[in-house]
Amino acid sequence: MLSARRVVSSVLVAILITLLLAAAGSVAVAQGTAQPNEPRRYTHHPGSAGTPRIIAMAVEGQFTAAEQASVLRAIEEWNHALNGFIRLDVVAPGSVRGIWSIRAEKGGTPQAPNPVAGQPLSSTTASFWSSGGETLVYVDRIGTRDLRGIVLHELGHVLGLDHDPQGNLMSARYQPSTEQCIDKPTALMIAARHNLPAAALNWCEVGGSNP
Numbered sequence: 001m002l003s004a005r006r007v008v009s010s011v012l013v014a015i016l017i018t019l020l021l022a023a024a025g026s027v028a029v030a031q032g033t034a035q036p037n038e039p040r041r042y043t044h045h046p047g048s049a050g051t052p053r054i055i056a057m058a059v060e061g062q063f064t065a066a067e068q069a070s071v072l073r074a075i076e077e078w079n080h081a082l083n084g085f086i087r088l089d090v091v092a093p094g095s096v097r098g099i100w101s102i103r104a105e106k107g108g109t110p111q112a113p114n115p116v117a118g119q120p121l122s123s124t125t126a127s128f129w130s131s132g133g134e135t136l137v138y139v140d141r142i143g144t145r146d147l148r149g150i151v152l153h154e155l156g157h158v159l160g161l162d163h164d165p166q167g168n169l170m171s172a173r174y175q176p177s178t179e180q181c182i183d184k185p186t187a188l189m190i191a192a193r194h195n196l197p198a199a200a201l202n203w204c205e206v207g208g209s210n211p
Contacts, residue, residue, distance in 0.1 A: 042181070043202045047083035055086065055158065056132070058093040061104030067139060067147055071102055074151035078159075081182040081202045086194065088155065098131040100158055102151065108141040121174060122150050124157040133158070149180060156186060160193045180204070 059071050075088045082088075091099065108120075121141050126133035135154045142150065149169075156170050164170035169186045181204035191198035 042077075042080055042204050045083060045200055045202055047200060048085045050084075052082075052084050052087040055088050056091045056096045056099045057088050057158075058091055058095075058099050058101050060093050060101050061137075061139075062106075063104045063137075063139065067104065070146075070148040071137075071151050074148045074155060077148075077152060077182060078155050081187055082190070083200055083202050085196050085200070086159070088158075100132050101134045102154075103134060103136055104139045105136045106138065106140045108138050121145070122154050124154045145174065146176065146180075149176075150174065152182060156190075159190060161186070161189050164189065 057075060059068060063071065072090065075090060079087055093099070093101065120138060122135065122137045124133065124135045135151075135158065137147070137150065137154070139147075153169055153171075153174075161170050163172040164185060165172075166185060168183045169181070170189070182202075184203040184205060187201045187203040188198050190196065191201055
């Protein structure tokens with residue numbers, strides 16, 4: 001999740017998610033507006049020749065067509081980074097067990113109510129025994145921020161990552177300059193979390209190629 005400092009609304013959201021899914025969650029709170037889309041250049045390393053571990057994803061709720069495209073683009077970028085070792089597959093809601101839901105929610109204002117405290121933009125919570133879970137995206141709070149970058153961050157939580165104190169993609173607080181792509185520190189955290197060869201994953205870097 002992307003998080004800033006806690007506000008009352010984030011506490012209420014956390015309580016609600018806990019009652020629904022009974023798990024540890026992450027609330028994305030962020031501020032700032034998105035910069036114009038910059039080229040996202042990725043490495044292209046030889047990937048896994050084996051069978052990938054599949055994580056089933058369902059996109060639900062009232063996303064607009066453009067918002068849904070941003071969500072799918074984030075999934076596509078993660079699949080490029082994971083390079084065949086793990087794959088995020090989009091499936092119909094309820095079609096398989098252990099599914100992860102990315103759901104559009106409403107209930108806030110586009111911009112943060114407080115320039116210091118911020119406002120939750122999204123949250124991710126696992127269900128029992130890590131058998132799937134739910135990512136909520138508060139679409140009416142996104143404003144001019146980059147939805148694709150926010151979903152990239154939340155998918156990092158789906159993959160088991162915590163926040164990165166160094167302030168890269170997995171920073172606790174949304175910043176347009178750090179939410180652009182899956183950077184190398186994030187790829188290294190994925191490699192360590194899932195015992196994967198770091199050099200076989202992909203990440204964005206200056207001078208790389210588009211995925």
